[in-house]
Amino acid sequence: MNGPTLTPRAMTLITGDSEMANRIRAHKWSVTPLGPIEDWSETLVATVNLMLHSPFPTILSWGPEMVFLYNDAGIRTLMGKHPGALGGLYRDVFHEAWDLVSADLEACFYRGETAVRDNMFIPIFLNGVLENHYWSYSLIPVYENGKVEGVYDAYRNTTEIVMGARRLRESETRLKLATEVAKLGVFVWDTIQDRGSWENDRMYEIFGRTREEGPVNGTAFMSQVAHPDYRQAFRQAMEATLQNGEPFEFEGMIYLPDKTLRWIEVRGQLQPETDGSAGQILGTIRDITELKRGEEALRDSSKRLGELAAIVESSDDVILSKDLNGIITSWNTAATRVFGYSAEEMIGSSILKLIPEHLHSDEKTIIEKIRAGKRVEHFETVRITKSGQLIDVSLTVSPVRDELGRVIGASKILRDISGRKRIERSLLQAEKIAATGRMAATIAHEINNPLEAVMNLLYLLRPMITDPAGINYLSSAEDELGRVSHIAKQTLGYYREHASASNASLTEIALHAITIYEPRCKAAGIEIRTALDSSRKIVLRRGEMMQVISNLIANSIYAMPKGGVLSIAVKDAEGPPDGIVLTIKDNGVGIAAEHLPKVFDAFFTTRGTVGTGIGLFVAKQFVNGHGGQIEIESRKDAENHGTTIRIFLPMATAYDESGN
Numbered sequence: 001m002n003g004p005t006l007t008p009r010a011m012t013l014i015t016g017d018s019e020m021a022n023r024i025r026a027h028k029w030s031v032t033p034l035g036p037i038e039d040w041s042e043t044l045v046a047t048v049n050l051m052l053h054s055p056f057p058t059i060l061s062w063g064p065e066m067v068f069l070y071n072d073a074g075i076r077t078l079m080g081k082h083p084g085a086l087g088g089l090y091r092d093v094f095h096e097a098w099d100l101v102s103a104d105l106e107a108c109f110y111r112g113e114t115a116v117r118d119n120m121f122i123p124i125f126l127n128g129v130l131e132n133h134y135w136s137y138s139l140i141p142v143y144e145n146g147k148v149e150g151v152y153d154a155y156r157n158t159t160e161i162v163m164g165a166r167r168l169r170e171s172e173t174r175l176k177l178a179t180e181v182a183k184l185g186v187f188v189w190d191t192i193q194d195r196g197s198w199e200n201d202r203m204y205e206i207f208g209r210t211r212e213e214g215p216v217n218g219t220a221f222m223s224q225v226a227h228p229d230y231r232q233a234f235r236q237a238m239e240a241t242l243q244n245g246e247p248f249e250f251e252g253m254i255y256l257p258d259k260t261l262r263w264i265e266v267r268g269q270l271q272p273e274t275d276g277s278a279g280q281i282l283g284t285i286r287d288i289t290e291l292k293r294g295e296e297a298l299r300d301s302s303k304r305l306g307e308l309a310a311i312v313e314s315s316d317d318v319i320l321s322k323d324l325n326g327i328i329t330s331w332n333t334a335a336t337r338v339f340g341y342s343a344e345e346m347i348g349s350s351i352l353k354l355i356p357e358h359l360h361s362d363e364k365t366i367i368e369k370i371r372a373g374k375r376v377e378h379f380e381t382v383r384i385t386k387s388g389q390l391i392d393v394s395l396t397v398s399p400v401r402d403e404l405g406r407v408i409g410a411s412k413i414l415r416d417i418s419g420r421k422r423i424e425r426s427l428l429q430a431e432k433i434a435a436t437g438r439m440a441a442t443i444a445h446e447i448n449n450p451l452e453a454v455m456n457l458l459y460l461l462r463p464m465i466t467d468p469a470g471i472n473y474l475s476s477a478e479d480e481l482g483r484v485s486h487i488a489k490q491t492l493g494y495y496r497e498h499a500s501a502s503n504a505s506l507t508e509i510a511l512h513a514i515t516i517y518e519p520r521c522k523a524a525g526i527e528i529r530t531a532l533d534s535s536r537k538i539v540l541r542r543g544e545m546m547q548v549i550s551n552l553i554a555n556s557i558y559a560m561p562k563g564g565v566l567s568i569a570v571k572d573a574e575g576p577p578d579g580i581v582l583t584i585k586d587n588g589v590g591i592a593a594e595h596l597p598k599v600f601d602a603f604f605t606t607r608g609t610v611g612t613g614i615g616l617f618v619a620k621q622f623v624n625g626h627g628g629q630i631e632i633e634s635r636k637d638a639e640n641h642g643t644t645i646r647i648f649l650p651m652a653t654a655y656d657e658s659g660n
Contacts, residue, residue, distance in 0.1 A: 009038055013045050014052070018072045021052050023086055032087050033065045043144040047152065054154065059090075060142075061105065062150040066090040077157050080127040096130060097122045108139040108151045115139040119162050134162040185285040187215070189268075191242060192279040194218050206264065206287050208256035227253035227261065241270050241281060248281050251288070263292045318414035321400060324371060326351045326363060329409065338416050340386030354383050356390065370399045370410045380417070392421040454481060501655035504542045506580050507532040507570045513549040514568060517557065525563025526556075534570045534580050539655050544622040551615035552584045552645055558607065559588025559643060579628075579650040586643055590636035599632060623647055627654035 014025045014037070030036045034044070044062060048069060051058045057074040061067065068088045075082050085093040090105065100122050104115040118136045125131075137155035141148040185203035189196050196215040198204065204211060207225070216224070218238075222231055230252030241248040248268035253261050268283020312319045318335040322328050328351055331343040339346075339354060346353070355363055359381060366376055376397040383393050394417050400409040458478055465474050510532060521528055556566050567585040591599060591606060598604045600620045605613035623630045627650055634643040 013037060013040065015049050016052050018052055019075070020070065020072050020086075023083060024048065024052070024069065027087050029087065032067055033063050034067050034087075041144060041149075043142065043149065047142050047150060051152070056154050057156055059153040059155065060150055061090045061109070061153065062142075064109070066105065066109070066151070068093045074155075077155075080125060094124060096125050104139055105151055108141050109148055112141045112143075112148050114141070119158050133157055133159045183286065187268075187283055187285065189218065189281045189283070190279065191218065191238070191281060203285065206262070206285055207254070208258065208260070221254075225254045227255065229253070237266075241268070242279065245270055248283055262287060263289045318416075319412070320346075320414070321409055321411045322351050323409045324367060324407070326367060335414075338385070338391070338414070339383070356382055356384050366395075366397055367410075370397060371407055373399050373407055375399065383414070391416055392418045451481065501539050501541050501653070503537040504540055504545075505535065505537050506540075506545065506582060506649065507534055509542060509545050510549055510568055510570055510582065513546060513553060516550070517553045520557060521566060524557060524560065526560055527563075527565050529565060529567045531567070531569040531571070534572050536572060536580060536651070538580060538649060538651055539653050540626055540649065541622075541655065544625070548619040548622050548647070549582070549584070551619050555615060556584060556586035556588060556643070559586055559590070564588055564642075573648065577650055579648055582647040582649070584645050588642055590641040590643055591632075591634035592636060596632065596634060600630075623649070625654060626650075627652075 011025065014021050025037070027037075029040075034040065040048075047060060047062075051060050051069065051071050054071055055073060057077050058071050059074060060069040062069065066089055068085050068090050070078065070085065078085055081093060091098045091102070094101065100120075104117070107113040108115055116138045119134045120136070121132070122135050123130055123132050134157070135155055136158050137153055140152040140154075142150040142152050183202060185206045186199040187196055187203055188199065194217045196217050198215040201211075203215070207216065209216070222234065226234055230250075233252055234250050237248055237250040240246040248266065248270070250264075250266040252264065254264055256262060265286045265288045266283060267286075268281045271280040271282050312332050315332060315334055318338050319330075319332045320328055320335055321330040328346050328349055331341075331346045335346070336342055341353075352360055352363060362381060366379075369376055376395065379395040379397070381393060381395065382390050384390055394415045396413045398411050399407045400411050402408050458474060458481070462471075462474060465471050511530075514528060514530065518528060553566070553568075560566070564587045567583070569581075569583045569585075571581050571583075573579045573581050595604075595606055600616050601613075602617040603613035604617075620630050629648045630645065632643065632645050635641050
């Protein structure tokens with residue numbers, strides 16, 4: 001420190017060897033309003049020495065200009081201002097705070113008013129940065145000759161105290177909020193004196209007590225409040241905390257004053273020992289009754305879900321679920337068995353994968369009902385398996401709702417009723433066949449009698465006709481009556497020859513049938529083309545095969561109302577097994593693809609009210625009875641249409657083997 005040369009008197013005016021004592025002695029005071037240090041008044045010197053020896057941060061503002069002096073304790077509060085602040089003017093040293101403190105300083109200097117401030121907010125520049133600080137200070141006027149000449153300012157920076165208190169209040173506020181949100185009761189339990197202190201209202205709510213009734217101590221808790229089944233657990237938790245310092249943890253049931261049972265959870269910690277705080281446990285209590293009930297309900301629900309899952313997996317019926325977009329969300333074992341798809345293949349796939357394309361509209365109808373909260377019961381329809389097989393099923397579909405009652409999907413129970421449908425169809429067919437049989441017997445009896453009479457009359461008439469033309473007419477009449485009798489038996493569908501099977505040529509039988517139907521074909525504009533290349537004979541019932549061929553020719557004629565080509569061929573089979581193949585082909589209107597699988601069923605017909613649906617059924621029975629096979633192909637395309645029926649008869653027929 002460089003300064004003026006000090007006189008011996010100046011050296012003795014300022015006492016002590018502190019940093020600021022040396023700086024004040026060395027400062028060039030002659031350039032300040034205070035003047036040289038040798039000229040300072042006794043009051044000023046005495047006040048400066050008092051300040052220098054104070055252990056508290058102190059500022060002395062002297063004169064109306066308020067020249068700035070301070071002690072060593074004040075250095076650390078003037079970072080960035082020290083040592084330049086010494087000898088300066090207060091308003092310049094603390095220019096950033098002048099507006100906040102000037103009123104107190106001027107009141108003290110000019111009116112002798114003492115000012116005391118605690119934790120006053122005064123931001124100041126420290127190291128060039130404006131910082132928020134809090135200060136406590138007292139301003140004392142310094143009198144000389146009855147007049148105030150200076151202001152003695154003892155102060156301290158209370159920023160850490162203020163901020164610490166603020167943080168504590170905020171922490172307490174957060175803790176209080178947290179305990180309120182978590183519905184935690186807070187307690188302090190003095191285990192030595194067995195005295196409890198309940199820190200918030202939640203404690204009284206949990207135990208069902210009023211503040212007038214006050215808290216319960218440990219003895220009362222064990223004997224009156226804790227459920228007997230949990231008293232030992234509470235005692236063990238307390239001993240572990242007091243003896244080993246472990247966290248206090250307890251969960252059990254308590255009785256409220258009205259004997260209601262509640263579940264509570266206690267968490268606490270042994271407090272560090274301070275004066276009078278030995279054996280104190282600080283903790284929280286939470287009412288977990290609803291949580292326990294929820295856990296119990298969840299366990300029951302899990303048990304029921306497990307049982308339901310077992311039922312679903314062991315069910316013989318298909319049980320699956322889907323969302324409202326028709327996406328499958330669950331798939332049981334029966335579904336895999338019935339449809340052939342694994343759960344991995346189907347979960348996440350559309351339900352339309354199981355529905356034939358022409359029935360996709362059914363799914364839209366079902367989903368609309370489900371969205372409306374309606375149930376679909378015992379809806380019979382058709383579904384398709386992985387192999388492409390169509391199966392008859394019965395569906396029951398129920399809406400699935402979420403916890404708010406909104407429909408979010410559907411649960412479907414599907415039963416394969418293909419077997420039942422086959423039985424129903426068989427029973428229905430049997431009933432129809434039986435009824436038709438009875439009707440056929442009656443009609444045959446009624447028709448055969450007048451036919452027999454007419455035939456007898458023609459027989460009696462024959463000797464009386466001598467004219468060649470009359471004889472020809474009589475022969476034609478006999479032939480036509482024979483054809484009427486044959487057609488009647490064919491239409492009834494139950495004509496069965498009773499004569500024994502014998503060797504016969506299929507070519508000759510076909511030629512005879514062609515002769516019968518040729519006039520009708522000619523009248524309908526139908527050209528008959530033949531390729532009767534087989535001369536082999538096999539054992540068969542001639543009348544049955546005549547009826548088969550007649551039925552097929554009649555069907556072809558019906559299929560060509562505007563004329564066409566009817567092709568009839570008899571050829572030896574080209575490969576094993578050995579036999580004869582009869583082919584009847586027309587270029588008529590054809591049969592729709594969906595009808596082909598049913599054309600050999602009894603009473604199935606595409607002719608509306610004209611056909612009986614018996615012809616092809618009987619034809620198949622007769623062919624199968626011979627050990628043969630019958631198959632059909634048909635198209636309805638505009639350019640390529642018509643029907644082809646092939647019949648294969650083995651050389652060794654069933655009648656040949658049986659001898660009947």
